[in-house]
Amino acid sequence: MSDIEREVHAVAERARDAAADLAPLSRAVKDAALLAIADALVKRADEITAANAEDVERARRDGTGPAMVDRLTLTPRRIEAIADAVREIVELPDPVGESVRGSVLPNGLDLRQIRVPLGVIGIIYEGRPNVTVDAAALCLKSGNAALLRGSSSAYASNTAIVAVLRDALEGTGVPVDAVQMVPGRTRESSTALMRARGLVDVLIPRGGGSLIQAVVRDSTVPVIETGEGLCHVYVDADADLDKAVAITTNAKAQRCSVCNSAETLLVHESVADAFLPRVLESLAESGVTVHGDPRVLEVAAAHRTGATVVEATEEDWATEYLSMDLAVRVVPTIDEALAHIRRYSTHHTEAIVTDSLKASRYFVARVDSAAVMVNASTRFTDGGAFGFGAEIGISTQKLHARGPMGLTEMTSTKYVVTGDGHLR
Structure with a gap:
């Protein structure tokens, strides 16, 4: 195992521990943490924009087109809008613990199917540093730990944002390691995340068709395909x-x-x-x-x-x-x-x-x-337009989630069976 693989596995193991502590937390605790994140983003906007300026300058030197540079750029106003989006997530219903279906069986067993977090979600995405906040906030609200692997073009921006998010979680009751940035800037770190089966429950790629197909092709972790739209x-x-x-x-x-x-x-x-x-x-x-x-x-x-x-x-x-x-x-x-x-x-x-x-x-x-x-x-075709609130992407596959992926789609289910000494 290479050094970068060991580093990626280490953050994934911490995320797994954090996910176990995050899953049973109440909506009130998670919402308070999200509000702390929103406030911290605005308060520390200068730090974020300073880091972002490094990425923007590098992109311009590398000849990146104006449209892509614009998507990369963060301003105080844009950071305020990102913080407002986090506050909107706070207002959304928490799907965790919701009863999907249930009944009392003829033998007297009480059967309930309830929503539970997926666990550890890895997000591999391009360009836009606002995704760092969106993905982390959606994962936290749905009780999932987030492993964030943005593109190297936004590395300084993402590093600064994740530092703000983690600092904001201190003392909220939400584990700090519920939000982590995947170490490394090369393809090797992405590959290590894609191969961390058993540590990462699902990967969600966000970006162009080539990125999505690369993740689908190379990953041993289950992938939810998103985004490519012809x-x-x-x-x-x-x-x-x-x-x-x-x-x-x-x-x-x-x-x-x-x-x-x-x-x-x-x-x-x-x-x-x-x-x-x-x-x-x-x-x-x-x-x-x-x-x-x-x-x-x-x-x-x-x-x-x-x-x-x-x-x-x-x-x-x-x-x-x-x-x-x-x-x-x-x-x-x-x-x-x-x-x-x-x-x-x-x-x-x-x-x-x-x-x-x-x-x-x-x-x-x-x-x-x-x-x-x-x-x-x-x-x-959009989570907001459909009335779901925020979304992590549009799923174009058929397993588990299809269409706009809101909070509900970031959960799985488990069965809870309650008896009174029942034997089979």
């Missing part, structure tokens, strides 16, 4: 075209850099001539570049929409742009739209725009994704 909007033959234009534009352009933004638009051929000029004009006003199939190129050439339209390639149908780009294809039937989605979807969110109840039911029944929207933007 989302589709299908405009049906019976769509209200006004709604279709508005939904498509919102799904793509309201915030294009997130996993629930639309990346592909599929249009039924019977409405293509009426719909495409309108949607191309709307997308052009938002600055979207369209990657279109031959029918889309033909319509664009025949109408002065102002849209930037380029020929779509096979690669476009499989691309999560996270930019002001949208692949657009005309399909002959709803079944062809469904076949396209089955082939290219990452199982995040798909939407249908239609006034046909039959078509919407047909689409919903056949789409295999975490969320399906009917006459609504894909942008609604």
Whole structure:
């Protein structure tokens, strides 16, 4: 075992001990600790921004793009917003101890299934240091210990934030080791975390597709896949075209850099001539570049929409742009739209725009994704928008949790059976 593996295993063992002490704590104790964290973040904002300035300067020297630098940057106002998000988590119900189901069996045994923490959760994430706080707060509220492995680009920021979090936990009743930063800045430390089976209960990767797939491929610890979103909007033959234009534009352009933004638009051929000029004009006003199939190129050439339209390639149908780009294809039937989605979807969110109840039911029944929207933007797939409060990510897999992962999804269950000397 290498030195870094020993270090990672050491923090994981401390996290495991902390998780055992954290699990039975009351909501009042956990909420008080979270409020202490929120106050400490604001009070020590200068320390955090000073450390963050080191990361930002390094990123600029390395030629990192403006968008990524912006996501990395922390300001006093942003830290205040992060602290407010922690206070919002305090207001959420505590799922631990909730009774999922129960009954008294014919033999008199009292059977109850209750929610319990997962235990030790490792989070591997990119770029954004606000995730350090979000993940730690969600883990604590749900009774889990957090092992945080951010990217090397935010190393100074994350180190400072974790120091603030741990100091804030002193004297609250919550074990300090319930929040720890995974040691090391190299790939080796991430790999050691991924291989810490038996010490870490679950890993949650947050970031781009390459990060998520690397964790899924290399980890021996169970992984909950999150985030990668190649989302589709299908405009049906019976769509209200006004709604279709508005939904498509919102799904793509309201915030294009997130996993629930639309990346592909599929249009039924019977409405293509009426719909495409309108949607191309709307997308052009938002600055979207369209990657279109031959029918889309033909319509664009025949109408002065102002849209930037380029020929779509096979690669476009499989691309999560996270930019002001949208692949657009005309399909002959709803079944062809469904076949396209089955082939290219990452199982995040798909939407249908239609006034046909039959078509919407047909689409919903056949789409295999975490969320399906009917006459609504894909942008609604979000813990806050769903009324769950904060989330740790959007799960695109099928085991345990699927869709926005709020506090409930960060728990498992156990059965408590109470008898009176019962024997079998």
